[in-house]
Amino acid sequence: MSTCREVLQLLTEYLEGDLAPTERAEFEKHMEACSPCRAFLRTYAKADELSRAALREADIPEELQRRVRAFLRTRMGFAGQ
Amino acid sequence: MHPTQQGAEPPGDELELVARARKGEQEAFEQLLNRYQARITRLVFSILKDLMDTEEVVQDVFLTAFEKLDQFRGDSRFSTWVHRIAVNAALMRKRRGRTGVEVPLEELMPAFDDRGHIAVSVADWTEQADDPVLRQEARAVIQEAVAGLDDKYQTVFLLRDVEGLSTEETASALGLGVPAVKSRLHRARLFLRRELSRYFEKAEN
Numbered sequence: 001m002s003t004c005r006e007v008l009q010l011l012t013e014y015l016e017g018d019l020a021p022t023e024r025a026e027f028e029k030h031m032e033a034c035s036p037c038r039a040f041l042r043t044y045a046k047a048d049e050l051s052r053a054a055l056r057e058a059d060i061p062e063e064l065q066r067r068v069r070a071f072l073r074t075r076m077g078f079a080g081q
Numbered sequence: 082m083h084p085t086q087q088g089a090e091p092p093g094d095e096l097e098l099v100a101r102a103r104k105g106e107q108e109a110f111e112q113l114l115n116r117y118q119a120r121i122t123r124l125v126f127s128i129l130k131d132l133m134d135t136e137e138v139v140q141d142v143f144l145t146a147f148e149k150l151d152q153f154r155g156d157s158r159f160s161t162w163v164h165r166i167a168v169n170a171a172l173m174r175k176r177r178g179r180t181g182v183e184v185p186l187e188e189l190m191p192a193f194d195d196r197g198h199i200a201v202s203v204a205d206w207t208e209q210a211d212d213p214v215l216r217q218e219a220r221a222v223i224q225e226a227v228a229g230l231d232d233k234y235q236t237v238f239l240l241r242d243v244e245g246l247s248t249e250e251t252a253s254a255l256g257l258g259v260p261a262v263k264s265r266l267h268r269a270r271l272f273l274r275r276e277l278s279r280y281f282e283k284a285e286n
Contacts, residue, residue, distance in 0.1 A: 009267075054219070
């Protein structure tokens with residue numbers, strides 16, 4: 001039976017689907033029996049989900065995007081075409 | 082629990098677009114920008130947190146990318162290449178300012194007993210996180226936490242988790258090995274988990 005310390009080192013590999021079948025089975029067996037590790041895994045995955053969403057909502061003004069595009073067109077010699 | 086592998090979209094026509102842009106075709110140039118400008122701007126802004134700096138850096142990134150299209154060999158994806166230019170340019174600009182702090186790993190993990198088992202209680206706040214008000218407030222906590230990550234963890238987190246590059250593409254963009262990407266990603270996620278745990282536990286009380 002793995003220890004909590006060992007199992008918590010494998011969270012990313014587990015979530016990415018990178019564990020070998022035997023490691024995965026061992027990981028899941030531990031999780032089933034260990035509620036603190038389950039809470040850690042659930043909050044670890046949730047924190048990642050919330051963080052991705054928050055960063056993807058970054059507020060970039062449309063005007064900035066338009067200025068960048070206009071600058072690049074001019075510099076690349078496409079302006080006015 | 083589902084695997085979070087996301088993978089970037091596979092634009093099969095990308096090499097052709099790059100070839101056409103290289104010949105000076107405006108339509109190909111515009112299509113590449115349509116595909117990458119918003120993503121690269123978000124990435125640079127996530128690193129710099131300043132719109133004026135972001136604008137200047139993004140301009141430079143695409144100028145460099147288009148002016149050096151000849152050097153793009155097509156043995157990695159255009160996406161990986163342009164993300165690499167963007168990360169390097171943003172970090173160079175940021176060097177003038179501050180960088181994040183490195184938190185010891187032990188502080189991100191629960192306390193273990195001498196048999197390696199968790200010796201403390203671990204709060205599960207995932208249901209609280211579904212509360213729209215708390216979730217909205219948590220955004221600020223996340224923005225601050227990501228800004229506070231040390232560069233080496235922040236860049237991996239932004240490319241892999243936010244921009245959705247694969248682990249291999251992230252490794253290639255940052256000049257790292259795959260194991261280093263995985264361990265840095267784990268570290269970044271542990272840090273974000275700790276910051277959000279502190280926030281939700283405080284909100285509960």
